[in-house]
Amino acid sequence: MPSNTSLQRYLTPVLLLGLLVVSNCAPERPQQTSAPQSTEEPAATDPTLRTIESGRLSGLIQENGSLAWRNIPYARPPVGDLRWKLPQGVENWDGVYEAVNTIQPCPQFVSGLSAGIPDTDGDGIVGNEDCLYLSVYAPSDIPEDEALPVMYWIFGGGNNSGYAGDYNGGILAESQDVIVVTVNYRLGSLGWFLHPAILEDNASGAAASGNWSTVDTIAGLEWIQDNITAFGGDPDNVTIFGESAGGGNVMSLVTSPMAEGLFHRAIVQSGGIGTTSIEAGINYTDDTVPGHAHSSKEIVNMLLIRDGLAANRDAAKVLQDSMTNDEIRELLYSQSASEFLKLYNPNAARNYPAPKKFTDGTVFVEQDPLEQLASGNYNQVPIILGTNRDERRIYLYGAWADTIRSDPEEYIRFAHYPSLQWKWRGVDNLARRMTDAQQAPVYAFRFDWDEQQTREDGFDMGIAIGAAHSTEMAFVFGDWGVGFINPDMLYDPSTNAGRDALSDAMMSYWSNFAYSGEPGQGRSNNLPEWQAWQNGDGNPKMIILDSEADGGIRMSTEEVIQESIKASFMAESWSDPQNRCRAYLSTFAGTAAFDQTEYEGLIEGGCSRE
Template sequence: MRRALSAGLLAAAATACSTSTVERTQVIDAVTEYGVVHGHPSDGARAWFAIPYAAAPVDDLRWEPPQHPQAWTGALNADQPGQPCAQPGYEEDGAFKVLGFEDCLTLNVYAPAETADKPLPVMVWIHGGGNYAGSAAEYDGSRLAAAQDVIVVTVNYRLGPFGWFHHEAMTTADDGSARTGQFALLDLIASLEWVEANIGAFGGDADNVTIFGESAGAQNVYALVLAKRAAGLFDKAIAESGGFWNMSLPQARNLTTETPPGTRASANEIIVDLLIQDGRADSRADATALIETMSQDDLLDWMRGLDTESILRPYADQHDLGYDLPSVVQDGVLLPKTDHRAHIASGDYNQVPMLIGSNRNEQKLWQAFDPSFVDWSSGAPDILDRNRYTAVDQHYSNLWTFDAVDDLAPRLDAPVFAYRFDWDEQPSQPVDWPFLMGSSHGLEIPFVFGTFEASGIEDIFNDDNEAGRLTLSDAMMSYWGAFAHTGDPGAGADSGLTDWPSWQTSQSKLIFDTGPLSIERVPDESREQLLDAALGDTRLTDADRCLILHHNSLYPSLDIKRLAEAGCEPAWAGE
């Protein structure tokens, strides 16, 4: 469920939010604690790009908490978005390559074109991408900032093994005490500390900060809500299609053959691959034996000596990386060691108002470009089994909604406002996009940012649906803006929309779709009922049922007993 927005048509949806190419001639100065930053006009707003908020996490700073950046002399000409953080990528012929760089800890700031009379609310965007892919540069905050009188900040943070590595060599301090391997969350906390200290120079109010993110970005929003170290750095939180896909420490660290088993992308599994790849072991057995003989200092020194491509290469062949990558972990250091859902229910979290939601057809993003579901060989999609296609989306998406909203909202003490995004007004000819894609994962992002222009998605966003989607986008931006200003979306920024009731008063969610907005009460269903419905659905293959069960009983520790009872094995069994 934490997979990247990277496949087919909806990959371009992220690009729809990418920084627009505009003439940038006017220089606008902001004075930060590290130096002067030159900004430029950007699509009706002002923007400052690629501002360092932390030092480059390279060499001896790889797998270290973020450090303060060096001050600069003169002025930083912030006219181009920063490079993405290092992540696995592919050439057109399928060959592996590295995208981005490890030196990537920068952020972008967007402000309305005119300076306001008083400091404006701040919205800090945390991008998605499975916590192993994505970039702040893919999202243009210009229109949201201009339309809602807010300051929008988009942040890069370390990804994959550079942002999340939970081996003892990285999580043991010099004095032997435990420390976190969640370097990406430390990056996000550092970015919020930068906002607290510097956003006033851009017209922002450091005492009115909303964090918001989508998919893995929303997972990280939930993690920051839990992290005591982030207390006081934000005042509100928005989570779009997120969830508590958080692992136990053994699952993030152990081999798949240990008890309890780790995932295929656990720290020790990756180290096994790296030892073989580096020629230090000839086989898995040799590598696991060598790990036992290496001191933590030796292992860390060896891994710091590997280049970026070598470290990322073992991840390139992970076909289920979005599920298997250990990112947010119950480590007992940065985050509670107890189950995070139970911890939220105890009230021991950063209690701020929250706006949370999901999309009706989350799963269709991946199904549409999966050859086991759709044959694109003729250039047009041929859905192999429409009943199976519908069933797989139904069960995955219902469980996603349960994790993102229905199970979480009742546990929150602070005000929470829930939604579901249902827009599927795509053309049905010559491709039946409403059936193929529907309201899939990530499709709400262009509506929130107000940016639909991008090459490759004209088939979905066209003249026929322009009026309705622009009206819906205006409404969503208005609600998001009102929430950022006050902590209550109410009837939107101009008070002219449907009044959005809190979960506490209604146990319902607002449905975003073309036409009048509606309120829908949430059905009383449990996780067990949803899993039982999937296991009993005759439209699914046995492999479908087992994979749904595997993916939805993976966190915080794989439910081996439940899998066995259903006649299933872990997805990596026999590999």
């Protein structure tokens, strides 16, 4: 936790899912800000009774026999004056804390990723700022003479949505003899925000970084170091793993000097890497070094205009520059979470643009993260990097329903190239650098399972969804309720045997990696050997994870580079020429591979401006 020595040393300077959901079928959960405490003494034979640094707690026995302790506070609530502050150590409690409730979300807009969380006031936002909790899952039979590997799950959701309570690690823990920890962390502009006015006098290091959310996940790792032995876990064998934005947050910990020594392996599922400059996070958009459109100073401008204190942006800027830090701070801290978030996102979309992950020199080094990986200046541990073959289909299938029925090959073609770009960005481009920079092995995977059902109306979910973004999570957790699509609308009973076997294999690989630092042949020791990535043509690159019916689990030498994506794209034929234009933008816009002249000449007559 932040009070510990390894985090205290940083208090002074040292150094996507806009998801279409088929059905929100999760049961309603009551809104809670903390688990209750009990003054009654539990039975002496209660197998869940534990003592940690903050006090005693009890949990519950789950249906599959696994033990669970939910909603454990790992930091004080970041409310009031603790908003936009480093996570603070938990106060000790009396009696026995009943760790049985589901972790509730940090503030976020209503979406498929908050399914089951009631919007009681109808403002389009759910969650509470009192949200820094984690849960621990353990097997029913915890060895007395052996500390089990710890797997620390960081959920995804664009860093704007999602919550740890949506993931139950009990099946993974019970079947693989590991301890699973799921952690909540602050989201969006409540998790990454930096304005000079909110900093305390002489604030420095992490306390002046604006990276409150990243330090939350570090505080959770500190909590593990201090407390996990009480649950049978080994603090010297911690694997961090996460998906989507959670995978990106795993990479943040890999590159953050503050996280050094707090974990020992890493798994990145559909992640990536990226940071934002301090200037982009703070400055006005018309400064010499321009800030983001939603930088902290531009947000204050919006507040002043919204409250009628300034007629327009120019007047707001003049007024803000004349205000004292105390006046600006009072204005910012007087905002409710809902009022504040709506400044960024008046249309209430799940994801909203806000700068995150500031290169402050303490939490994140002042270096391009790709250059940092190439230099070897990061927390070098055995690592798995992976994506799903059809990442982008999850974002497309609703709008493309007619094409899926009439011209499925066009849909597959359109989704293929941005999915391939995701693989380059999240796996190949990182693996090449890290393999040259570290002695610890780098492993890669591609998840290919696509044997979903065809609905009664003839709509083929295997084409619409396929091996899309987030679909691998249920396989990793062995829990078909994990994910954001109603399983009754997704899985086909006729293919469930192959699905279940692939899930068993993936859990076996993931847990063996947690035990040994290499997936090998899995914990079962009977799976195809998962070889490390080797640079060079023809060498092993990744393992393909699929059912026996579709080729099974197998190694591949396939490698993706920007040039190969571009060459394949330019040779492609399209049913609708405008889809060529749209796919080009979807694949290459915002990357070094985008060429405006090339784009304008893609098709005869030019690409539509619509």
